[in-house]
Amino acid sequence: MRIRIAGAGVMGRGIAQWAVAAGHTVELCDARPEAVPEAVGFVRAMLERAAAKGRTTPAEAAAAVARLVPLDDPAAPGEEVDLVVEAVREDLATKTDLFRALERVLPARTVFATNTSSLPVTQIAAGLSDPTRLAGLHFFNPVPLMKIVEVVPGALTRPDIPSALVELVQDTGHAAVVVADTPGFLVNHAGRGLVTEALALLEESVADTVGIDRVARDVLGLRMGPFELMDLTGLDVTAAVIDSIWHGFRHSDRLRPSFLTPGRVAAGLHGRKTGRGFYPYGDGDPAPAAVPEEPVTGDTARPVLVHGEGPDADALRQALTRAGAFLETTPEPSARALVLVPTWGTTVSSAVAAASLPPDRTLGVDPLSVPTGRRVLALTPATAPDAVRDARAVLALAEGPGAGAEGAGDAAEPRRVTVVRDTPGSVAQRLLASVVGVAASIAERSIAAPDAVDAAVTAGLGYPRGPLAWGDLIGVRRVLTLQQRLHAATGDPRYRPTRWVTERAQLGLPLTELGTVPPHAAPPHAGP
Numbered sequence: 001m002r003i004r005i006a007g008a009g010v011m012g013r014g015i016a017q018w019a020v021a022a023g024h025t026v027e028l029c030d031a032r033p034e035a036v037p038e039a040v041g042f043v044r045a046m047l048e049r050a051a052a053k054g055r056t057t058p059a060e061a062a063a064a065v066a067r068l069v070p071l072d073d074p075a076a077p078g079e080e081v082d083l084v085v086e087a088v089r090e091d092l093a094t095k096t097d098l099f100r101a102l103e104r105v106l107p108a109r110t111v112f113a114t115n116t117s118s119l120p121v122t123q124i125a126a127g128l129s130d131p132t133r134l135a136g137l138h139f140f141n142p143v144p145l146m147k148i149v150e151v152v153p154g155a156l157t158r159p160d161i162p163s164a165l166v167e168l169v170q171d172t173g174h175a176a177v178v179v180a181d182t183p184g185f186l187v188n189h190a191g192r193g194l195v196t197e198a199l200a201l202l203e204e205s206v207a208d209t210v211g212i213d214r215v216a217r218d219v220l221g222l223r224m225g226p227f228e229l230m231d232l233t234g235l236d237v238t239a240a241v242i243d244s245i246w247h248g249f250r251h252s253d254r255l256r257p258s259f260l261t262p263g264r265v266a267a268g269l270h271g272r273k274t275g276r277g278f279y280p281y282g283d284g285d286p287a288p289a290a291v292p293e294e295p296v297t298g299d300t301a302r303p304v305l306v307h308g309e310g311p312d313a314d315a316l317r318q319a320l321t322r323a324g325a326f327l328e329t330t331p332e333p334s335a336r337a338l339v340l341v342p343t344w345g346t347t348v349s350s351a352v353a354a355a356s357l358p359p360d361r362t363l364g365v366d367p368l369s370v371p372t373g374r375r376v377l378a379l380t381p382a383t384a385p386d387a388v389r390d391a392r393a394v395l396a397l398a399e400g401p402g403a404g405a406e407g408a409g410d411a412a413e414p415r416r417v418t419v420v421r422d423t424p425g426s427v428a429q430r431l432l433a434s435v436v437g438v439a440a441s442i443a444e445r446s447i448a449a450p451d452a453v454d455a456a457v458t459a460g461l462g463y464p465r466g467p468l469a470w471g472d473l474i475g476v477r478r479v480l481t482l483q484q485r486l487h488a489a490t491g492d493p494r495y496r497p498t499r500w501v502t503e504r505a506q507l508g509l510p511l512t513e514l515g516t517v518p519p520h521a522a523p524p525h526a527g528p
Helices: 010-021 035-052 058-066 092-105 121-126 160-171 192-203 209-218 226-233 235-248 260-266 311-322 348-355 385-395 426-444 450-461 467-474 476-490 499-507
Strands: 002-006 025-029 068-070 083-086 111-114 134-138 148-153 175-178 304-306 338-342 362-365 374-379 416-421
Touching: 002 010, 010 025, 010 035, 010 058, 025 035, 035 058, 035 068, 058 068, 083 092, 092 111, 092 121, 111 160, 121 134, 134 160, 148 160, 148 450, 160 175, 175 450, 192 209, 192 226, 192 235, 192 260, 192 426, 209 226, 209 374, 209 416, 209 426, 226 235, 235 260, 304 311, 311 338, 338 385, 348 362, 362 385, 374 385, 374 426, 385 416, 416 426, 426 450, 426 467, 426 476, 426 499, 450 467, 467 476, 476 499
Parallel strands: 002 025, 002 083, 025 068, 083 111, 111 134, 148 175, 304 338, 338 362, 374 416
Antiparallel strands: 134 148, 362 374
């Protein structure tokens, strides 16, 4: 296939490397002709580096470079061009003008694809004489390593084009997901679940950025915490995407931005690229994941009563027993005993009020954190400082060999403990509820099929599992209970359970299953 790539910037050169490595001939061009030789040199260097590392052979790398054809004019005639991939700046007029010029010089059979990440594909196509020939082909940076591509049909895109683009992408070893032409498409939309909820937790002073990131990494298993991630991508970029998607979905509460971001963006606190964001990035500053933790100094011999019945309370009792904690089994706590309450979508304060528990020594524990290497301990305004100190020490006790669960690391090592402010659901539950809720909303709106949602998120965002599969792992009814309790406790519509979760909990279906739908409700797909 002969592919013309218009735009020799970061994305254009990445797409060019991807295409020539897959055996395609690539015409690389840019409105600034002087940018093309630099981009060609970059692609050559990347391919030579891949050969040096044994990922390809020197002969294959040289052949790929030979397939890269510099072009002076993006609108040059080209009878043999099968596909144009546009990767110019995110401006509707710029993209539309380019495609109009291409319409005049390329044959009608040439398919047009835009790499836009934020503009509606249908709006770009609307400026063409033949809008049926254009679709979205959204790559992620760095293109050769981010093995996921969103194929986005516009309202008028010919039915044969999405399937052809899916086949092209899959033949290169990348995954392709077909997504409806909606704000943020799929990956950027799904990614709002984590960062908007993290910002909401910070707004409410539930924990600081370090604490929230630690919980996200160690309890939920994410590669990076949300604030570490925003510093990497740049808060200016993240805030713009949040606002764009929120406006695009007409101010959906589930996607609501934070009041914290505009000021930080204006102050230049963008993250790594400016030297300071949610973390400092100067010489000698520790990496976000390496910020030192406060030492544990409490009394590990202080008696503990685990309040409540059911699997969460039982799991906490068993973990503390294995660690050698002194557990009380009486109905009421003794005069000095700590009371630990596993909470699921609820607060410690409500448990204190409902069961007349001693407010100065009752604390919450997130059940999601119990089997991991980091426990999450919640305090209320009434909690005594010595109770916080001692409860943290008890939860940090190392369990016996073989007692750890997935993510716990070496079972002989002490657990780490993050102390947070009491809030419905605590940190990990709220992050998870938001991630699952936004993904379920995407499936509910038929923006993409459930398997496409999970495939795109795991590849594009690096989550340990797809959000819908994550919800199935927790249990659909348990997820629904969490969302219902969060909604009831806060009154905030951002936590309102989606129909997708509610129906599947009622019907006994997994979140990952599309089920039977009428034709008009089917998500976009690649085939007829």
